[in-house]
Amino acid sequence: MNALLDWYDANARSMPWRIGPTERKKGQRPDPYRVWLSEVMLQQTTVAAVKEYFNRFTTRWPTVTDLANADDGDVMAEWAGLGYYARARNLLKCARMVASDFDGQFPDNTIELLKLPGIGPYTAAAISSIAFDNAATVVDGNVERVMSRLYAVQTPLPAAKPELTELAAKLTPQARSGDHAQAVMDLGATICTPKSPSCVICPLLNPCEARKTGIQAELPKKTPKAPKPTRHGYIYLVQREDGAWLLERRPDKGLLGGTLGWPGSVWEEDPIPNPPIDADWRTSNQQVRHTFTHFHLILTVLSANVSKNAASLQGDFVPLADFSAKALPTVMRKAYELAQNQQLAALKTEKSQ
Template sequence: MRVEGRESKIAQRLLAHYDVHARRLPWRAPPGSNATDPYRVWLSEVMLQQTTVAAVGPYFAAFTARWPTVEALAATQDADLMAAWAGLGYYARARNLLACARAVANGHGGRFPDTEEGLRALPGVGAYTAAAVAAIAFGRRAVVVDANVERVVARLFAIATPLPAARPAIRAAADSITPDARAGDFAQAMMDLGATICTSRNPACGICPLRQDCDAVWTADPAAYPVKAAKKVRPHRMGDAWWIERSDGHVWLVRRPDKGLLGGMRALPSGAWSDDPDPTPPFAARWTTLAEPVAHVFTHFSLALRVHATHVGIGHVGLDDSPPGDGEWWPIAALDDAGLPTLFAKAAQMAMKEGIGDARH
């Protein structure tokens, strides 16, 4: 769709601004040139979903140093990938990342499809990621709408319908201003605009290159767009985790089921998370409970995780010297290398700080 009139001026002004003010990011090509490595574009887009640029930077550098190609990533072990992802959150992204890498390496000769349709056929690649990679890596005209773009477009056109019902109108409006040429630069320019000028709170309208084109500027409160539906109350759950420390300086870690929250990650043994969980420990021992639970917030609920600890000597837990379940003794001195997700990393830090694993039978 070729843009005209006001819409074409929006694209022209924004691209001119981007040519001068584009953020320099390790996965981004300079303005006016398509990215040369679709792998880096794809990897960055997956990492950036619901995560800030500042948080992603070190992870992106570590991933591309360890796995410089999609074939290298595809060949890694699941546990190694999950450990490297620890701390980024939304761990389903990591599982999808590996599935997609293997599909590209094994089914496409290590080459990413260069169209939205082809990209959408890959596991874990949704509409946004397919559009972003098609536009940024391959120069295809694609309508790229992330949270930043959604906010910019809702303000440009003063779309008053509350989210999420407004999304079809926002996408149609974004389509109307996406140019045929430099679609990748345009998408990144819109992202930059939302991240640095057209921010959620206190947008810097005075320095915005699209100020004269923006309908929301003429309202009493541009920051009121996009209009958001009333938030639902986030439910609260409780749970229990067990710190099992062996006398030789190891702690018992388990691998969580592949499906579900924190799937495939190493973790402390943990019971169900519910309104009234069963605090029965995995085996009979003298357990010490941390004074305060570990507080953590997931997307759909908040959690208070009670931490219980015990110290066991060699040969004190079962015939094979291991607690029940599928797990491994991990050296506490190298616990950072286990790749614990944030929730369990916090629990481990609190247990070690309190010294509750030093309680003897």
């Protein structure tokens, strides 16, 4: 695998959480906190989407102890838009355990890392390898694709995962293990891409079994996924005459757990409306559409303005000065933007008449 490391030395991607090969050769070592934070953020999220969040988090909470001392609501608000909110809840649990049980220092081996909240086999291997240069096998989607093509593995994913992990483990060197792990991931992200891989400039061109038979674009094979069901729901945007918005915090467990959002109905095939307050409701002529991991969601958006003395059956009114649409989960922000756009359109129509 010398050819792969040579390629990585010349082509490593620059990322805010990464210590590149040149810096590592000079003795610089990655901060385990930054490695951990980036890996948690990157779960089911693209590098491009994560960079801004990572920079904001590390500016506001530069160490794991700083994050451990953060307010839950502040962390959830900064996370808003990244999705998979259980990651944010586990982020806080993990930071607090590292701060309290490990004196603010991440353990340097996978066995201890796996004991921390929110850290599974992949994340533990990534931290162990990248932060501490241990010969741990790191396997993400990019690595699976590289291994499946390098060895022409015909077994479809996800059934092929154990075989691909075993193949990746055989290639993991004792020296420069962290660089090797990042090299394979970079190769999959930039050269051995899902569509139209750039085989002619690949450092693993010669040993690649899939390329030899011309099937590289067909791999890895995947078992077809079942179609996602569609759920429906009602969502209610209420603003008092003093500008305060009615919001509720969702239960810690479950979808969007621990986040602030608009009151609404249960999301199901045939939901029942349940307005949180007596009001003159305006129904939007458009619906919010959003896709989660396991289902599509279509929301009917209703808006209302109420007096400053209005009492709500659920949620609490948040003063306008404390409200930030950016702190809402994406689906909630879509509803807000839809309602705001509809209100602006109504005002323009009113002025033109």
